[in-house]
Amino acid sequence: MTEQPRRILRALLSVSDKSGLVDFARALVAHNVELLSTGGTRKALAEAGLPVRDVSDLTDFPEMMDGRVKTLHPKVHGGLLAIRDNAEHVAAMSAHGIVPIDLLVVDLYPFEATVAKGAGYDDCIENIDIGGPAMVRAAAKNHGDVAVVVDTADYAVVLAEMESNGGATTLPLRKKLAAKAYARTAAYDAAISGWFAQTLGDPTPDYWALGGKRIQTMRYGENPHQVAAFYRSPEVRFGVATAKQVQGKQLSYNNINDTDAAFECVAEFDPARTAACAIIKHANPCGVAEAETLVEAYRKALMCDQDSAFGGIVAVNRVLDAEAARMITGIFTEVIIAPDATEEAIEIVRAKKNLRLMLAGGLPDPRAPGLTMRTVAGGFLMQSRDNAVVDDFEFKVVTRRAPTEAELADLKFAFRVAKHVKSNAVIYAKDRATVGIGAGQMSRVDSAAIAVRKAEAAARFFELPEPLTKGSVVASDAFYPFPDALLVSIRAGATAVVQPGGSIRDEEVIKAADEHDVAMVLTGFRHFRH
Known part of the structure; x- marks a missing residue:
């Protein structure tokens, strides 16, 4: 040549x-x-x-x-x-x-x-x-x-x-x-x-091809010695890949990963029903809440773990308004992502020149079919997106005491969040807000205990008379193999629990709940997230 x-x-x-x-x-x-x-x-x-x-x-x-x-x-x-x-x-x-x-x-x-x-x-x-x-x-x-x-x-x-x-x-x-x-x-x-x-409705064809267009080359990947780029796939889904960045410096690899996790989590909450906010750190929620307004939802989410929220990602499910923007910019935040924002809110965020504001144009549909994949040595794993939604579950009461109406609302909220917390996941919730989150531990007991320690730290920071786990409910992303993790939550003050069920020791776990007058419901759906 x-x-x-x-x-x-x-x-x-x-x-x-x-x-x-x-x-x-x-x-x-x-x-x-x-x-x-x-x-x-x-x-x-x-x-x-x-x-x-x-x-x-x-x-x-x-x-x-x-x-x-x-x-x-x-x-x-x-x-x-x-x-x-x-x-x-x-x-x-x-x-x-x-x-x-x-x-x-x-x-x-x-x-x-x-x-x-x-x-x-x-x-x-x-x-x-x-x-x-x-x-x-x-x-x-x-x-x-x-x-x-x-x-x-x-x-x-x-x-x-x-x-x-x-x-x-x-x-x-x-x-x-x-x-x-x-x-x-x-x-x-x-x-x-x-x-x-x-x-054709064929999620696992004999051959699978992956394609995308590069939309950003990054300074580095997850760590400085790794190279990285961001690609947009043909999938039609509102999110960080479709969002318009109207403020702040370029997103990093970790920013994009965390922002996606935050927006997918907050999309679980129907904006026509309630305002919701999710605060994410290292792809895990450190605070999630719903309320009548975005500013109230953010305030409740922040109370779960203010330390971890520092330098985190904030996602909201409604148009970002000035009041919420003002409060969110009160502490160091890396990224805010919303379906849209008012001009006043945009101007407030502009005062923080390094804070990124992403407007996605809409929310991703949590029920929509889709695929997720990850590489392994010599190949890749592909699966359908976890599009199981709490609103479609039948909550089966298995204890002598059924949850109260307020407890049931919190149980649904907590299990909705559990879908977006790395396994093993244990989530405490009260008044439709997380009050303790334990994520990514090898033992479910450790996750339950870490969440309690987080709640105790929050109580000291906000000078509360007691941790908000008192009178809370708890959600587990997968079944309890033994009663031990459940007993940690009961000692922390949880009064009701939601879990998928399916353990060979379900009866033993249910018995422990009955002995402490704790209501338990089973969903039949697991939300592992590795």
């Missing part, structure tokens, strides 16, 4: 996104590049007064079948694939009237956008590009001679090289463009195969 620059004499342009197209094409013409094009792209260039030749004139074959067949032709692919220094290739071009194409500019039919807007099956199928990916792959394979552009951001890069090299591109640039081209077609095919799997 020759290292010498390759002069661009002929370019084929066929794009859905016309932004920057005319200016780019005009610059190519200034370098004496012949333009070939199809359909809407050709029309846009012609209307701009640029000389452009229709691909049909090149192939001597009309566009047909509603545009499905127009570039799938030897005169197109031969012009892209021919190796310029190969005598046999050159002879074949001459024999069949094939002219070389030195630059290909294609951005593919907008399949992902079509799916995102909720189009019907037939519309999605019609927006699967065939000729585009075929040309892109051909040009990328022959990057020794051909430059391929699949991203409008690369228009300026190509023009800069042409300016520096007398209308030519260098091999290092063509290699980079080829690598991006293959990544783009791979992500495109991943979006299509994923859509088919979802349409």
Whole structure:
């Protein structure tokens, strides 16, 4: 493969996104590049007064079948694939009237956008590009001679090289463009195969492809010695990947991970029913509450663990208002994420120049199907999202005493939060607010005890007469294998408990609750979160 620059004499342009197209094409013409094009792209260039030749004139074959067949032709692919220094290739071009194409500019039919807007099956199928990916792959394979552009951001890069090299591109640039081209077609095919799997209701197909577009390169990952980037997938879901950042410095890897955890947690609470706030530290809630207003919900959430809330992430489920913004900015906070915010709230947050404000445009649906995945050595695990919602559970009373109406409301609240706390998870709640959270311990007993210590520390900080675990309820994300963790909670003052049930010692655990006049309900649903 020759290292010498390759002069661009002929370019084929066929794009859905016309932004920057005319200016780019005009610059190519200034370098004496012949333009070939199809359909809407050709029309846009012609209307701009640029000389452009229709691909049909090149192939001597009309566009047909509603545009499905127009570039799938030897005169197109031969012009892209021919190796310029190969005598046999050159002879074949001459024999069949094939002219070389030195630059290909294609951005593919907008399949992902079509799916995102909720189009019907037939519309999605019609927006699967065939000729585009075929040309892109051909040009990328022959990057020794051909430059391929699949991203409008690369228009300026190509023009800069042409300016520096007398209308030519260098091999290092063509290699980079080829690598991006293959990544783009791979992500495109991943979006299509994923859509088919979802349409067919097949969550575990024989082959699974993952694709996404990079939206941010980070200074480092979870730790400074790790590299990281943030990618947006084709999934349509409100969240940190779709949010508009209106304030503050760039998000870090850990910021994004924690912000996602916070927003998914607060989305469990229907904003039409109640205001809710979740404060997250290291992907775990350190305070969650619901109330009539956001400021009250934040105040109640903060009382759970003010120490951990310092430098945390705050998520709210309603439009951020000025009163809530004023209180949240009262302590050091890394990120606030909300569906939206008032102008007054935005101005209040702007006073804290390093505080990031993310407006997601809506809340993710906790019931929506979806997938989560993580890598393991040599592969990856994929599973459906935990979209089990407390409102759909049947709470089965298994003790002599049934929970009171107030206890039941708190039990539902606590189990809703448990879904978003790392296992083993034990959550104490009172008046629809967390008052103690134990997370991520190897022993459920340790989680129960840590949450109690947190509540005791909060009582000292806020000068309360007793820890708020007195008269609270407790939720366990999975069953109690023994009564020991339950007894820790009972000694802390819990009066009712919710758990999935299913242990071989359920009767022993239920008996311990009865002996202390504690109400217990079973959900039948576990919320492990590792």
